Amino acid sequence: MLTRLKTQVPLFSMNSYTKLREKLKLSGLSFASTHSHVIRLGRHSRHNSKMAVCIAVIAKENYPLFIRSVPIQNELKFHYTVHTSLDVVEEKISAVGKAMADQRELYLGLLYPTEDYKVYPHLIKWYVTCLHQFFSYQIVCILLYRHTRYGYVTNSKVKFVIVVDSSNTSLRDNEIRSMFRKLHNSFTDVMCNPFYNPGDTIQSKAFDSIVSAMMVQAS
């Protein structure tokens, strides 16, 4: 999947560096070189990065009651993402059992960040020709977005997972907490609805609207 750009020489020549930068700017990608031999290309986030990309409500038995994600075409990926975050949630819950109880435990905080990569084949060709004198071959993998996941567990062991796109600015803790607060309040209302049987998927319009308000606007 991701191949670090191996280089035989530690630095690029200034010329090709600037040329590369220009080219990338035109395609809307930003360019940062983190190590001397790794180039990471990131996309400018086009949407307000203070919004969630995916919100999931998972029941006590670890099946989803509600999952909604914004880029509809990647929905399956988000399902997997949420599934893997459950492991981290479980780990945090069991760790917490040994510690002293305090208010913050409902909010689990950052689960783990991920960097997702996607190959841009149309960029490879000119990138390679740009710097062909240094490399034999490489696959350019571009850092598409940075997803961080946050978790929250209620006392009834219902878990909320929020995945946010934090490539531009990172959200403050308080904002995430308030998002979870709203989710929890809305979920409590759903629970008290006599037409809702605990364990069913959530179909309440009110809940839907709260979630939509928190998600990224489709760009």
Place this chain on the structure above:
Amino acid sequence: MADDVLFEFLHMEMVSHIYKDQASRGEMDKDRATCVSTLEGMGFRVGQGLIERFTKDSPSFKDDLDVMKFICKDFWINVFRKQIDNLRTNHQGTYVLQDNKFALLTQFSNGKQYLEEAPKYLAYSCGLVRGALSNLGMDCVVTAEVSLMPSCKFQVVIQKI
């Protein structure tokens, strides 16, 4: 002031409605059991919703005893406006909650009169406790017994998997 009795009246009417319903459909023997389980089922669902609301802001519970204490204090106060008077446990998963002046039984009698009718009026509350505990992750069986009105004992036996 009048708020307290609203639920008591509703509860009394619920019980009598369910029993009347079953009676009009014939056969008395099976009915008692189904009525009790209907009432218990209603209490169960309500208990689940209530506990979600009550524990929204409280930190997670350390262990089973913590949960039972929460039921005895906060939960009972919110539902019946008083605490459980006595909680006993054998530390092996059995808890006995004793309420010396159970809100739903105070109107009946102060002694032994109408003792045989009392269990009907406890079914809903048993379901309430069972629903609350099940939503907190503890599967249990809740039974109630009355020897002297209006005090009653709820026995909670936690089912270990």
